[in-house]
Amino acid sequence: MNFHPLFRLLRMNWNQLLSLKRFGDTETRHRHLQDETRLGFEVDYDRIIFSDSFRSLQDKTQVIPLSDADFVHTRLTHSLEVSVVGRSLGRIVGQAILQKHPELAQDGYKFNDFGAIVAAASLAHDIGNPPFGHSGERAIGDFFKNGDGRQYKMHLDKAQWQDLVSFEGNANGLKIVSESKQGVTGGLRLSYATLGAFMKYPKVSIPVKKSKHIAEKKFGVFQSDIPFFKELVTELGLKPIREGENVYYRHPLAFLVEAADDICYSIIDFEDGINLGLIPEDKALEYLLNLVRENLITEKYHALKTQKDRVSYLRALAIQSLIFEAAHVFIENETAILAGNFSHSLLDKCRYEVQLNDIINISVEKMYRSKEVIEKELTGYRVLTNLLNVFITAVNNNFENQTTGFDQLVLELLPEEYNTNQEALYDRIMGVCTFVASMSDRYAILLHSKIK
Numbered sequence: 473m474n475f476h477p478l479f480r481l482l483r484m485n486w487n488q489l490l491s492l493k494r495f496g497d498t499e500t501r502h503r504h505l506q507d508e509t510r511l512g513f514e515v516d517y518d519r520i521i522f523s524d525s526f527r528s529l530q531d532k533t534q535v536i537p538l539s540d541a542d543f544v545h546t547r548l549t550h551s552l553e554v555s556v557v558g559r560s561l562g563r564i565v566g567q568a569i570l571q572k573h574p575e576l577a578q579d580g581y582k583f584n585d586f587g588a589i590v591a592a593a594s595l596a597h598d599i600g601n602p603p604f605g606h607s608g609e610r611a612i613g614d615f616f617k618n619g620d621g622r623q624y625k626m627h628l629d630k631a632q633w634q635d636l637v638s639f640e641g642n643a644n645g646l647k648i649v650s651e652s653k654q655g656v657t658g659g660l661r662l663s664y665a666t667l668g669a670f671m672k673y674p675k676v677s678i679p680v681k682k683s684k685h686i687a688e689k690k691f692g693v694f695q696s697d698i699p700f701f702k703e704l705v706t707e708l709g710l711k712p713i714r715e716g717e718n719v720y721y722r723h724p725l726a727f728l729v730e731a732a733d734d735i736c737y738s739i740i741d742f743e744d745g746i747n748l749g750l751i752p753e754d755k756a757l758e759y760l761l762n763l764v765r766e767n768l769i770t771e772k773y774h775a776l777k778t779q780k781d782r783v784s785y786l787r788a789l790a791i792q793s794l795i796f797e798a799a800h801v802f803i804e805n806e807t808a809i810l811a812g813n814f815s816h817s818l819l820d821k822c823r824y825e826v827q828l829n830d831i832i833n834i835s836v837e838k839m840y841r842s843k844e845v846i847e848k849e850l851t852g853y854r855v856l857t858n859l860l861n862v863f864i865t866a867v868n869n870n871f872e873n874q875t876t877g878f879d880q881l882v883l884e885l886l887p888e889e890y891n892t893n894q895e896a897l898y899d900r901i902m903g904v905c906t907f908v909a910s911m912s913d914r915y916a917i918l919l920h921s922k923i924k
Contacts, residue, residue: 482711482811482812483711483807483810483811484708484709484710484711484721484723484724484810484811484812485709485810486569486573486576487575487576487579488707488708488709489665489668489708489709489723489724489725490503490576490581490585490589490665491663491664491665491668491707491708492506492512492513492663492664492665493663493664493707494512494658494661494662494663494664495650495652495657495658495659495661495700496657496658496661502579502580503579503580503581503585504579504580505580506580511585511588512663513585513588513589513592513663513665513666514588514592515663516588516589516592516660516662516663516666517555517588517591517592517595519660519661519662520592520595520596520599520649520660520662521595523599523660525599525600525648525649525910526548526551526595526596526599527548528910528911528912529546529547529548529551529598529599530546530547530548530549530912531546531912531913531914531915532546532547532548532598532601532603532604532605532912532913533546533547533603533604533605533848533913534546534547534549534550534605534737534741534744545740545741545744547598547601550598550736550737550740551594551595551596551597551598551599552595553736553740554594554595554597554729554732554733554736555591555592555594555595555732556591557594557732557735557736557791557795558587558590558591558593558594558595558728558729558732559587559588559590559591559594560587560795561587561590561728561731561732561795561798561799561802562586562587562588562589562590562591562725562728563583563584563586563587564795564796564799565586565725565728565799565802565803566582566583566584566585566586566587567583568799568803568806569583569586569806570582570583572806586725589663589665589666589669589725590669590725590728590729590732592662592666592669593666593667593669593670593725593726593729594729594732594733596645596649596662596666596670597645597670597672597729597733598641598645599645599648599649600641600642600643600644600645600646600647600648600909601641601644601645601909602639602641602644602856602908602909602911603852603855603856603909603911603912603913603915603916604848604849604851604852604855604856604913604916605848605849605852606641607848607849607852607853608641608852608856608909609639609640609641610853611852611853611856611857612636612639612856612860612905612908612909613636613637613638613639614853614857615856615857615860615861616633616636616637616639617637619857619861620857620861621636621860621861621864624636624864624897624901627897628897628898630678631676631677631678631695632695632898634677634678634680635677635694635695635898635902636901636902636905638677638680638691639905639909640673640677640690640691640692641909642671642672642673642690642691642692643673643677643691643692643693643694643697644694644905644906644909645670645692646667646670646671646692646693646694646697646701647694647696647697647906648906648910649662649667649670650662650667650697650700650704651697653889664704664707664708665708665723665725667704668704668705668708668710668723668725668726669723669725669726669728669729670726670729671692671693671704671722671723671726672687672690672692672722672726672729672730673687673688673689673690673691673692674687674692674693674701674705674710674719674720674721674722674723674726675687675688675691675692675693675713675717675718675719675720676691676693676694676695676698676701676717676718676719677691677693677694677695679717684815685713685815686722686730686815686816686817687713687719687720687721687722687815688713688719693718694902695898696898696899696902698718701718702718705720708723710722710723711812713812721812722809722812724802724806724809724810727802727809727814727817727818728798728799728802728818730817730818731794731798731802731817731818731819734817734818734819735791735794735795735798735819736791738828738831738832738835739787739790739791739794739831740787741835741839742756742759742760742787742831742834742835742839743783743784743787744839745835745838745839746779746783747779747780747783748839750838750839750842751834751835751838751839753779753783755834756783756834757782757783757786759827759830759831759834760783760786760787760790760831761786762827762830763786763789763790763793763794763824763827763828763831764786764789764790764793766793767789767792767793768786768789772785773785773786793824794819794822794824794828797819797822797823797824798818798819798822800822801818801819801821801822802818805821851917854920855916855917855920856908856916858920858923858924859908859911859916859919859920859923860904860905860908862882862923863882863886863904863907863908864900864901864904865879866878866879866880866882866883866886867883867886867892867893867900867901867903867904868897868900870883870893871893871894871900882923885919886907887907890903890904890906890907892904892907
């Protein structure tokens with residue numbers, strides 16, 4: 473197919489997108505010079521998994537609150553599963569891309585590189601999420617929009633205020649993995665390729681515009697991180713959606729990270745709901761069978777005697793089917809994705825869209841709106857808003873040399889790495905938000921009960 477020269481100019485290119493550069497590099501890292509026993513993209517995975525922020529996910533809620541049931545997923549187990557699915561997606565797509573773009577193989581790239589990038593980005597995809605699931609994000613935003621945090625609005629500009637009232641775990645994740653601190657420059661110093669794949673929403677919080685493009689569904693960059701964000705998108709060659717607004721088309725591999733997350737949360741959360749008895753087995757098996765009927769080995773299925781084994785078998789088949797389908801959609805639309813002309817998630821365009829929507833709808837009805845989940849969300853609102861109020865008050869009083877004895881005790885609980893004694897009010901508040909968002913569910917509840 474022949475493309476207009478302008479179209480070629482506007483397309484992103486894989487040589488830039490697969491950049492091995494890390495923050496602070498002064499020389500180019502070439503793929504063919506990499507040590508195959510410790511490949512740069514694989515180092516990214518190691519750095520994430522050994523980080524404090526990743527380890528805290530073991531005590532953060534996925535959907536169902538942490539309980540005595542040993543099969544309920546946490547953010548950590550979810551992230552590990554997403555990374556496994558992401559690795560498979562990346563490898564399948566990588567094979568096709570290397571066949572289509574043989575110059576990449578000449579530069580030393582291999583299909584496993586794509587798997588390593590997507591696996592690392594998938595591993596980190598929830599690293600910035602607050603405790604108590606997505607309700608934690610809403611609780612932080614609501615504190616500023618409707619709670620005691622409203623008093624700070626007049627002292628912040630419009631963009632800074634938008635960061636707070638629509639606090640976003642994706643943007644907080646970018647801050648965690650890339651923010652320089654005293655003695656630690658560049659955060660985890662991940663490769664720019666992995667950081668690009670990590671950014672599902674490469675845009676700032678403002679302007680807030682309704683858009684049908686998937687890259688603008690949410691935002692992924694706080695105002696404080698714009699300088700590094702600009703360096704990152706320039707190195708990767710990401711193309712702006714609109715000039716002058718700090719909003720860009722996605723790194724193509726971000727579509728695979730999103731697909732891996734979608735596959736896991738829709739299928740594995742559904743499995744949790746079945747095992748907990750929130751979703752009736754007969755209805756659940758019907759929905760899963762509709763998704764995997766083409767690949768089902770009937771004799772094997774009927775030989776399984778327990779509900780858990782039957783559900784596990786169907787879950788594995790469902791994930792396998794969706795991996796190959798998502799990879800197929802990506803490969804078929806690779807040219808459009810490089811041009812920024814693919815505006816949907818991969819699963820929204822797959823042949824299993826109807827079956828997936830059925831599964832998601834019953835999960836919402838039977839599980840996401842269950843009494844246990846709603847009680848967790850109520851707890852999250854109360855705990856997080858109170859913690860924000862106490863710590864932001866103490867930090868601001870300290871800056872103004874007006875600390876009370878209570879404030880001084882509160883500040884003793886603030887870890888050294890959160891530098892909240894900064895000149896700008898926005899930076900002080902954001903430091904507290906990042907600290908509170910880093911807490912596990914149990915630690916947030918424990919700290920709240922002690923302070924109260």
